[in-house]
Amino acid sequence: MRALRAEDPETLGGHRLLARLGAGGMGTVYLARTADGALVAVKMIRAEHAADPAFRARFRREVQLATGLTAPWVVPVTAADTEAREPWLATAFVPGPSLAEAVDGHGPLPAHTVVVLGARLVRALAEVHAAGLVHRDVKPGNILLAQDGPRLIDFGIAQGTGTTALTAPDAIIGTPGYLSPEQALPHEGEVGPPSDVFSLGCVLAYAATGRRPFGTGDAAAVLYRTVHESPDLTGLDRLVPPPVHEAITDCLAKDPRHRPTAAELRDVFEAMTGLTGRAPDGAQGHGTSRGAEPPGQGDWLPPEVLRLVADRSSRALNPPPRPPARTAPEPSPPESVRRLPRRRILAIGGLAVAASGTGAAVLLNRRNTAAAAGTPRQVPTHTVGFQSDLTGPQKATGTAQERGAALAVATHNARADASFRLALTRYDDRGETARAKDAARSLLARSAVRAVIGPSTTAAARAAGPLYAAASTPFVLVSVDSDEAGLSDDVSLRRTLCATTASGSQRALPIVLYLTRVHSTRRTAVIEDQAAGQTAWDISRYIGENPPSEGTVTIHPVKADTDDFRPAVAEALATDPQAVVHAGISPSRAASCARGLTAAGFTGPRMGFEPVLRPAFLTGAGDAAEGWMFEAPYTEPESAGTKASKAFTTAYRKRYGQAPGRWAAEAYDAVGLIARALDALGGGAGIEPGQVAERLFRTAYDGVAKPIRFTQDATHTLNPGNASFLYQARDGDFRFLGRYDQVR
Structure with missing residues (x-):
């Protein structure tokens, strides 16, 4: 149970809200009191999900079914509004664990x-x-x-x-x-x-x-x-x-x-x-x-x-009271910081993104407070560890992230009003398990390290994650899918694992919404590549539960021991689909699917996911690749068109002589997120990594790539809303279309 936030409403449907019981990517559950004094739990759905007709239909059905039940061991629905912009339902409050x-x-x-x-x-x-x-x-x-x-x-x-x-x-x-x-x-x-x-x-x-x-x-x-x-x-x-x-x-x-x-x-x-x-x-x-x-x-x-x-x-x-509007960080800084000159944060939230001659600068709006007697201010330095594959098989991704992080540190330190400085300590683990553990031990031995960005490969994240968790040190995964790495369900990691990319289980949402809002699709076929294991099953299950346009979904598996997609394609097309989704991660197997669809004459929307977004797909599919669309969890700053992305691209080109690579902007934002958490803790020298870990998940950050928000529950997962992007295969290349909720 947590205190209400400033953005939470005072009442909802005649219920006075008292506290937050939980929050996730789909919405928030509140403790509330009815007009006659009874306690209830009110579930409010986020507007972006309610805009999905299939999701709203499921919500209406849940309300309808639960309202008609009166069994003593079933939680009754006491009120609901299924047509509100943010629909909600209230049930009797049960003060017990699951x-x-x-x-x-x-x-x-x-x-x-x-x-x-x-x-x-x-x-x-x-x-x-x-x-x-x-x-x-x-x-x-x-x-x-x-x-x-x-x-x-x-x-x-x-x-x-x-x-x-x-x-x-x-x-x-x-x-x-x-x-x-x-x-x-x-x-x-x-x-x-x-x-x-x-x-x-x-x-x-x-x-x-x-x-x-x-x-x-x-x-x-x-x-x-x-x-x-x-x-x-x-x-x-x-x-x-x-x-x-x-x-x-x-x-x-x-x-x-x-x-x-x-x-x-x-x-x-x-x-x-x-x-x-x-x-x-x-x-x-x-x-x-x-x-x-x-x-x-x-x-x-x-x-x-x-x-x-x-x-x-x-x-x-006795729920926690809603905190008053604040002009100072929360929680209060340690005693060593409280003795420093007071610095106030502007009411707008302390963040602005400004373009200058050196690029996008993340500015935490503070007064430039001079030390007593006119002497120069002495500010502490906090170290951000960086662990990545810089010379191994995935060095392109690692190098792009290292450059984005370094640019963010330099931008922060160039601010005249910064209350602390940042340092970046790098370690190349080459994506190898043994080196990943050595990197973690080396970074943890440095007392000034407050948080770590990385690792950048799945194997390294599996190896290093438990070491960071044991030391209560937050590690921010920029590009690793925490679901694929098997880290999401590890309870011991939840306090320190901070994944800023949408996991595989969340990433079917952009496809469903595109096929609902942009290309209205009533019949969708999913070709499930069982060679992709859990990832393919998660995608198929999500789309099956949330069919585009409230239509129908059929699922057609392809066994892992064959690369012949023609039988599954024929079975899928026999259902007369308006769109086909390939649930898989192999570029070459996706290319086989693409060739099969083209040979059968299918020209409707064909959708896939980021692991397929590789030159091998374009080469293997040939002309059949044209028009395919893909979800991806990273932006392309050079093509994004926002003020912040243009400024970031300018600064990156000036520093490195080329356009930002994949994941560079996301790593830049990871540093900004950590800096925001440090600033909220007061910025002083006494901050411990465990404090940073706890604060990260309560920090909202609007980055160059995307807004970063975490669910306020035990899982601390990234809110998937607005966190993914769409690309399309055109003329032998992948073209960036934009953030999925902005593609028209």
């Missing part, structure tokens, strides 16, 4: 908690199914633990039985690890109530053992195990009573026809929490008869989880 948070943070739940959890969730699902609905995303993150029992939330992808989905039948919807086999293979049959029962079995097994029954890792591998392998229920028979063990095992039957119904499970679990109020083997229940469970007194939860509930309940009653 099941995922409780188990990940405190380990498996005791037997009596699992029994009560199961009893109340099967009752919720029984009522959901009786209403003709299928939830389709029953998972630990969608189950909140309250003092009186669990609550099932998030009906955003729920579907009525027998109704038409907003996505095509081949789209995989849900969360791997909790998907049913029929969800993993949607063409095999209907996804009905038995699918939720399967997911419930996964949830209860996870709650009791702390493990996902089908493992973790690559999504495709998890889905394969879900469909073809037996669940890992090792030790479950020792952790829960035999009837519960048998029920969970039955839930996980591969064939939906062999699973019990939610109503049948309700009989099993409520017998365990029956008239005695005591379940076998210590399983504690509160039900006195079927259909009439009193709320209970909170003894169903273990003490450590109850403490979380109590803490959140207390904070909800």
